Amino acid sequence: METVRPTLLSSCAKAATAAEARFRVPYPNALTRASRIFALDAGAAEAMFAITEDPWNGAHFLTVGGASQIDPDATGVDDLPLSAPDGRAVLLSAEIKGADVVVMLASSDTRIGAAEVIAREAYERKIMLAGLVLADGLSKSSVDRIVAALRPYASVLVVASENDFIPAMLTALRA
Amino acid sequence: MLRKEVNDLLTQTDNGTAMGAMFRSYWIPALLASELPEDDCPPVRVKLLGERLIAFRDSKGRYGLMDEFCAHRGVSLWFGRNEEGGLRCPYHGWKYDHTGQCVEVPSEPEESGFCGKIKLKGYPLIKVGDVLWTHMGDKETRPPEPTWEFATVPAEQTFTSKRWQECNWLQAMEGGIDSSHVSFLHSGSLNSDPLFKGAKGNKYNQADKKPVFEVSESDGGLYIGARRMAEEGHYYWRITPWIMPSFTMVPPRGDHPMHGHFWVPIDDENCWAWSFDYHPTRALTTEERQAMVDGYGVHNKYVPGSFRPLQNKDNDYLMDRDAQRRGDTYSGIWGIAMQDASLQESMGPIVDRTKENLVSTDNGIIMARHRLRKAAVALRDKGEMPPGRVPEHQLVRSAARVLPPEENFADAMKDDLRVRTGVKQTSV
Ligand code: FES
Ligand SMILES: [Fe+2]
Numbered sequence: 001m002e003t004v005r006p007t008l009l010s011s012c013a014k015a016a017t018a019a020e021a022r023f024r025v026p027y028p029n030a031l032t033r034a035s036r037i038f039a040l041d042a043g044a045a046e047a048m049f050a051i052t053e054d055p056w057n058g059a060h061f062l063t064v065g066g067a068s069q070i071d072p073d074a075t076g077v078d079d080l081p082l083s084a085p086d087g088r089a090v091l092l093s094a095e096i097k098g099a100d101v102v103v104m105l106a107s108s109d110t111r112i113g114a115a116e117v118i119a120r121e122a123y124e125r126k127i128m129l130a131g132l133v134l135a136d137g138l139s140k141s142s143v144d145r146i147v148a149a150l151r152p153y154a155s156v157l158v159v160a161s162e163n164d165f166i167p168a169m170l171t172a173l174r175a
Numbered sequence: 176m177l178r179k180e181v182n183d184l185l186t187q188t189d190n191g192t193a194m195g196a197m198f199r200s201y202w203i204p205a206l207l208a209s210e211l212p213e214d215d216c217p218p219v220r221v222k223l224l225g226e227r228l229i230a231f232r233d234s235k236g237r238y239g240l241m242d243e244f245c246a247h248r249g250v251s252l253w254f255g256r257n258e259e260g261g262l263r264c265p266y267h268g269w270k271y272d273h274t275g276q277c278v279e280v281p282s283e284p285e286e287s288g289f290c291g292k293i294k295l296k297g298y299p300l301i302k303v304g305d306v307l308w309t310h311m312g313d314k315e316t317r318p319p320e321p322t323w324e325f326a327t328v329p330a331e332q333t334f335t336s337k338r339w340q341e342c343n344w345l346q347a348m349e350g351g352i353d354s355s356h357v358s359f360l361h362s363g364s365l366n367s368d369p370l371f372k373g374a375k376g377n378k379y380n381q382a383d384k385k386p387v388f389e390v391s392e393s394d395g396g397l398y399i400g401a402r403r404m405a406e407e408g409h410y411y412w413r414i415t416p417w418i419m420p421s422f423t424m425v426p427p428r429g430d431h432p433m434h435g436h437f438w439v440p441i442d443d444e445n446c447w448a449w450s451f452d453y454h455p456t457r458a459l460t461t462e463e464r465q466a467m468v469d470g471y472g473v474h475n476k477y478v479p480g481s482f483r484p485l486q487n488k489d490n491d492y493l494m495d496r497d498a499q500r501r502g503d504t505y506s507g508i509w510g511i512a513m514q515d516a517s518l519q520e521s522m523g524p525i526v527d528r529t530k531e532n533l534v535s536t537d538n539g540i541i542m543a544r545h546r547l548r549k550a551a552v553a554l555r556d557k558g559e560m561p562p563g564r565v566p567e568h569q570l571v572r573s574a575a576r577v578l579p580p581e582e583n584f585a586d587a588m589k590d591d592l593r594v595r596t597g598v599k600q601t602s603v
Contacts, residue, residue: 012488012491013487013488013489013491013492013517013520013521014488014489016341016342016488016520016521016522016523016524017523017524018444018523018524018525020523021523021524021527024527029530029532030532101534101535103535128534128535128536129535130535130538144583144586147389147583148581148583151389151580154387155385155387155388155535155536156387156388156389156390156535156536156538157387157388157389157390158389158390158391158538158542159389159390159391159392160392160542161392164545164549165542165545168541168544168545169538169541169542169545171176171177171178172176172177172533172537172541172544173176173533173534173535173541174176174532174533
């Protein structure tokens with residue numbers, strides 16, 4: 001095929017100007033995502049609760065409860081103790097069903113068993129799993145332990161030195 | 176997604192803006208040293224951070240960078256006569272020294288001391304490596320001179336180029352920390368580019384197109400680790416350091432020279448993409464240096480006599496659909512640098528980040544923006560100096576290594592990620 005030379009400004013790369021940007025179509029380019037944010041431990045839950053009241057695009061903020069370490073092999077999908085911010089118990093299966101984005105917040109390695117239970121479900125549904133390690137106030141060795149424990153389950157792992165990264169990340173992800 | 180006010184904060188660098196103040200707290204590349212090759216050579220117009228300046232080298236070899244326009248009636252000093260220790264305006268003969276101080280007003284009696292009252296805004300200009308650097312901020316908070324390894328190794332080990340990029344600095348810089356595009360956009364070039372091909376690591380890059388990312392903060396910025404499968408359950412790690420505000424290094428491949436970039440705002444809709452290549456322990460070979468001059472690797476070809484890329488928006492970047500179809504290049508655009516630049520310029524001069532749909536693998540970019548915003552606000556509101564100004568932050572390297580699965584890259588590769596004089600880069 002003969003190369004056709006662009007004839008109008010807007011039909012060639014020169015259209016990358018501020019003036020031409022005015023003609024970009026104004027229609028939305030994405031549907032609202034279903035985001036599920038899991039706080040794996042008490043510290044993570046506290047950090048998460050600081051921002052759950054902000055206006056989000058329907059993100060679900062969920063806390064893993066229970067007193068002790070969770071044994072993933074002995075915990076079925078809906079045995080995971082999980083609650084919404086108002087204290088209502090919720091089922092992991094229902095939360096993961098229809099989720100587009102899953103983010104796990106961790107500030108200790110005591111509850112990593114829960115990560116495995118969540119990851120199993122997410123993996124079944126081929127959903128990307130992001131792990132955010134909240135390093136504020138933790139020793140380097142604790143951070144290393146959390147990172148190593150989460151590594152098998154997360155397709156992206158971020159270590160944030162301050163908790164203000166939680167809203168920054170969730171805003172960026174349109175949660 | 177980024178809110179409009181944050182996008183404005185990060186992308187605007189004129190005098191008086193928060194991000195502008197942040198850029199003004201660093202030594203930034205201003206010109207290639209080769210642009211002012213000898214004493215009394217022609218002056219060069221320079222626009223940086225939205226300020227129009229003139230650079231020159233006086234009769235004694237002193238470099239000057241100052242307001243482009245004569246204080247008398249506003250003539251561009253590019254027309255000036257660079258002679259006898261200063262730059263003289265050709266209109267009425269006012270003369271300035273390398274600091275911008277007016278040293279002669281021929282119409283006024285010398286004894287009047289009138290010229291002492293006239294001073295153009297001037298900035299220091301120093302040569303470190305192949306680059307002339309300037310600091311456009313307050314003298315009181317001037318940082319130590321730059322210590323980046325590419326600029327401090329012997330001249331035969333390093334090569335630097337710059338090209339005009341027709342978009343805001345941030346979207347260009349974000350390309351440098353966007354490790355997930357390499358498996359797509361640059362996939363063709365891994366096989367063919369003389370400065371990339373043949374490395375063992377390339378094979379992992381091509382075999383595993385779904386890298387897993389780990390982002391962690393460093394004192395000066397970030398480490399972005401991309402992990403791909405290697406043999407026997409091991410991981411092939413590629414670590415990209417980002418140092419504030421806009422320095423990045425590409426993880427190395429084989430024994431090829433290491434490369435990286437600086438992105439420096441010209442104004443809000445244009446930036447300089449600085450690209451360097453160096454080897455920490457050996458001279459560049461004649462072939463390597465020639466390949467860099469010829470525009471391979473992170474460098475590019477030019478419109479003759481300019482710093483504008485030969486492939487540019489006026490010629491649709493010489494799009495080659497046949498090469499795209501054959502897979503020689505993934506996007507149809509020749510050369511790694513212009514593969515990036517063509518796409519980044521296509522976003523428009525300042526991309527509207529309220530429209531983007533980021534995903535988890537974009538977390539390096541999300542974190543970099545977050546740190547930039549915080550640093551710019553801390554400087555604006557509390558006068559806190561931002562990271563990246565001191566040698567400890569600047570003496571970093573990128574690295575690539577195969578590690579057992581349980582190893583933390585930040586620990587296992589701690590030494591690999593630091594400059595070690597006389598020790599070569601860690602690479603696969
Ligand atoms: S696929 Fe990333 S910009 Fe289009
Ligand atoms: Fe690139």
